[in-house]
Amino acid sequence: MPDNKTLRDMHYEMIRIRLFEETIQKVYFEGKTPAFDIAAGTVPGEMHLSAGQEPVAVGVAAHLRPSDAVTATHRPHHIALAHGMDIRKLAAEIFGKETGLGHGKGGHMHLFDPATNFGCSGIIAEGMPTAVGHALAFKKQGKDDIAVSFFGEGAANQGAFHESLNLAALWQLGVVFVCEDNAWAISVPKDKATAIANNSDRAAAYGIPGVLVPDNDPIAIYEAAGEAVSRARRGGGPSLIEVKTDRLFGHFEGDAQAYRTKEELALLQERDAIRAFERRLIESADLTASDAQNAWTRARAEVDEAIDFARSSPYPEPSAALQHVFA
Amino acid sequence: MPDNKTLRDMHYEMIRIRLFEETIQKVYFEGKTPAFDIAAGTVPGEMHLSAGQEPVAVGVAAHLRPSDAVTATHRPHHIALAHGMDIRKLAAEIFGKETGLGHGKGGHMHLFDPATNFGCSGIIAEGMPTAVGHALAFKKQGKDDIAVSFFGEGAANQGAFHESLNLAALWQLGVVFVCEDNAWAISVPKDKATAIANNSDRAAAYGIPGVLVPDNDPIAIYEAAGEAVSRARRGGGPSLIEVKTDRLFGHFEGDAQAYRTKEELALLQERDAIRAFERRLIESADLTASDAQNAWTRARAEVDEAIDFARSSPYPEPSAALQHVFA
């Protein structure tokens, strides 16, 4: 069970992420109405937001240090923020600005942060081998840093999943594999893609622990991650954790979600993990109602400041496109 | 338990394969002595022979019809012959002759036979998806033909293994996946490559039956395959069979096998599955000693005739190299 400070930090972090995602959503539609044009507006391109999946990010990240490596997917913001990425640099990168994490070269699916050893990839499951490599480096360097690889339930049917788990298990590397099962891969439901019900059962194919967290509960995730992280840190090898979580928005912004029913969407809103967690903390007296309110206000200010920073930052020089191909 | 005719057929077929492989081995070294030059001689290129793995091929193929699709690997001869490929066309292809299966274009790792719906690939595990596709076609066509995919234990750590098993299980296709575990992937022993002891346990990751045949026994293989094949034929979906088998020769011809001990190699010779099977059939009175002798003689003649055919066949016209890129 996380201590009070950790609970409050997790609460704040989930709120900060949610507000960030909601704000990016608003910004994303600037210049895209009335006619939606993916190339237009303040932020072009695809935009995969993580609202609903905050518990996974914060429950795991609570156990990590900045030197631990984290790899994420096309849906990376919650994980990046929870692992400590500078929110202004993140926002500025999404805006394509010179002050962004990659000076505007990467964009929202390609965030690389040496300060928090964070990376992500828009190619499904292909961030997983990189995580194995980070852990391999740490082992060679005699460090007790670990690597965490986040991926969706859709990714678990990609070859890279299998190869990465086998290699990490074979070499007993300190990797925690975290499957964010939000039940959907774009429009394809999990049962139309995965031959078995729970990916955590696939851990048996590699002789490693497989843990199922059946609901989107930050505390349960915290507990499962704690065990996996400390196993990894003490040289006990990799683990696989599967969390049943919720994708509150469309796959990407602009997704009409014709494949989901109104009822499903309403149900997800109703069981929103942040509100549930907040209620629970207030009930358990870990948080007062006014502290809770305060958290929303503080997070709002932090997010707004980051967005302002991004908005007011300059674009890179066009010809900078030709730089940084080679070091 | 196979009936007497089947036992005798399996006995003959294993002998025919063994003699074929031994003969190809001799032919392969023609023109390569005293100095071994892979490009020289009657048959150039890599040569992966299957001596020792005959039980897997014949135990499975005993249940198949020519219209069943079979995919194999870089080590395909035993499976091709057991499934009924014309031995003369196979030999001629290995010789690079116009009369070969692919008019000399494919060679020993790239055998494609419409008559027996056989194909193979020199890329590890990449024959597996093709097998899934054959089974998918059969299902769409309302046929009860099935597909069998052979692969080595080394292949079971390749992404294509995972994706193929998941897809076949998801769509409940009639595929039998047969893992020939000969304990080695070139020089890498299985325990240096695979995080668990038995690949058959990986069936659980796809919710399909996984069967381990712990020794190189044609009858045990026949039994396991019989169940998997009939399940596949009746629409019951895929199975995974793993057989612990023996690679009697080097990975490819010319392999000095510095990575295997003399003791291991001697032990393999000693427990040669063909001799053991023959002894057992004679003991059980399924075969007389003179029938057994006869089988070797007949097989010898058949193989020699095929090799003669290959040897005396003409090479393709050099400019034929430019044909058959497109149909």
Add this chain to the structure above:
Amino acid sequence: MAIETKRLLTTSKAISEGIAQEMERDPSVFVMGEDIGTYGGIFGATEGLLAKFGPDRVMDTPISETAFIGAAVGAAISGMRPIAELMFVDFFGVCMDQIYNHMAKIHYESGGNVKVPMVVTTAIGGGYGDGAQHSQTLYGMFAHLPGMKIVVPSTPYDAKGLMIAAIRDDNPVVYMFHKGIMGLGWMTPNPRATAHVPEEPYTIPIGKADVKREGRDLTIVTVSLMVHRALDAADDLATEGIEAEVLDLRSLVPLDREAIIASVMKTHRILVVDEDYRSFGMSGEVITTVIEGAFDHLDAPPVRLAYPDVPIPYSRPLEDFCLPSRDKIAAAARQLMGR
């Protein structure tokens, strides 16, 4: 005299109509891919097919490109004519072995005994801020690898005719549609992405280039979305008295070298416009074709305008800097004309 009202279709609807008509005609045709069912394909190439043909012939797949493209290869060998969608060409790296070592080579390795009649459809192209892993064209890379036809349509009319031809072809065809030619409501509109498309099925031969605009002064050779950019530039150039011929290759394999040479023999000048990376790709191949076939007919050295050899940057000014555009094409043409 009856007034003829021409039926207008977007490219994506032209493609899905072509597929639908072939599925009606031939029960062996089916479609596989991620989000090609209920969703209709991320770029609409399979819209309406699920409703019409049901889930047995329009199959959503797991994110297992190696398995399902490989399954298409197997199914094609066993008598089907699959269409498999690789959502973005950028993802080729997870499944290329099935594409180039299997789909493309089995017919040859079999000495012509085994046919692999299938189509891989895939989306190409950038210009909308999708970054380094979702914006590439890569047709030059595919065209380098023998054994598969590479189709790169530019208009709704061509798209339908080439799709039907691709499905009927007994060879593997990689059919690459640029997101910017699809006529999608949510992509920056391209006026020529909606055009007349006949209702009845028809084919366009794969391997024949098409003169999209005639001209006497220079030849602009290109494909896909850049055909539209080149036509726009040609309009601008015409106002200055420069008449550009725009040659749409329509396929890179087979490459219609005769058409390239014939056009250059007429205009004596050539500009190649290429959204793919500059080096070791289409632009060099087209120029070399001209050198091999019309060296003595050139009034000026051939010129290419291509994507620089850098990963696709995300930020708009950076991406714009890299992409060939109407203005850059016109400028390159003027330079070629010595203006």
Add this chain to the structure above:
Amino acid sequence: MAIETKRLLTTSKAISEGIAQEMERDPSVFVMGEDIGTYGGIFGATEGLLAKFGPDRVMDTPISETAFIGAAVGAAISGMRPIAELMFVDFFGVCMDQIYNHMAKIHYESGGNVKVPMVVTTAIGGGYGDGAQHSQTLYGMFAHLPGMKIVVPSTPYDAKGLMIAAIRDDNPVVYMFHKGIMGLGWMTPNPRATAHVPEEPYTIPIGKADVKREGRDLTIVTVSLMVHRALDAADDLATEGIEAEVLDLRSLVPLDREAIIASVMKTHRILVVDEDYRSFGMSGEVITTVIEGAFDHLDAPPVRLAYPDVPIPYSRPLEDFCLPSRDKIAAAARQLMGR
């Protein structure tokens, strides 16, 4: 006066020596791959390393190219300098995503903040009857994709110097060695595959072509094993009074365009010899480079001799028909000279 005896090494020994010296110098260098330990690498590039450095730094891997090449990417980001061997380049299709979407792009996507210093070694080339899936060169395809350096050595001396340079490079390098240049006992011997190699470590800058033979009449541009074929052909041509300059590019990325142009400015004629597939590859890029840089200096249209656009056939007469050879190079050179 002391008699100097020069130390002779095969290319494979030169490569493994280069790796060993870097491993001694820099503890962050390690090697991963299939059969690179006890076996010493199928083509001997890692021979002796396991005995010297032990299994922690010389790691045999499962047949999981995506996982271990991807692991090299992660390890490189976290401070190591991995060398990962892809046994044959033909297998790229199972792991290309890690190579071209990750290894090659992360530095750029990070805006220069993250470095990926690693080497992918891989064997290329045919001519020994290994068929369509084990005989390709494919350097043209790799060179088309931005973000990685592509090194293609031809001699023992170059191989060692380029290997050390590759390991020390802060960028990802794909190091492609042709089986026929390795000096392996079991491959048709190539007399220049054993040559003097200094014992001490040295580097050769990546991106600088090398004139392997000077000549005044024509330039033969090529790489890898074809350098040797070209040198043989140049010997034959010399007896006829034709002096060919043989330019070994040594790397395709960076491509030493200046060296190509400088040589053509001198000889006014160019023949490109390429074991990779003809179309959309190196041959077209080199010719286009000449057109862009030395059009007015050409006395004859550039010529290319390349592998035809067909999968590699197995049978010897078929493969011989396709491969560029000493005789075919000499014949093409004569034709270029108008003889």
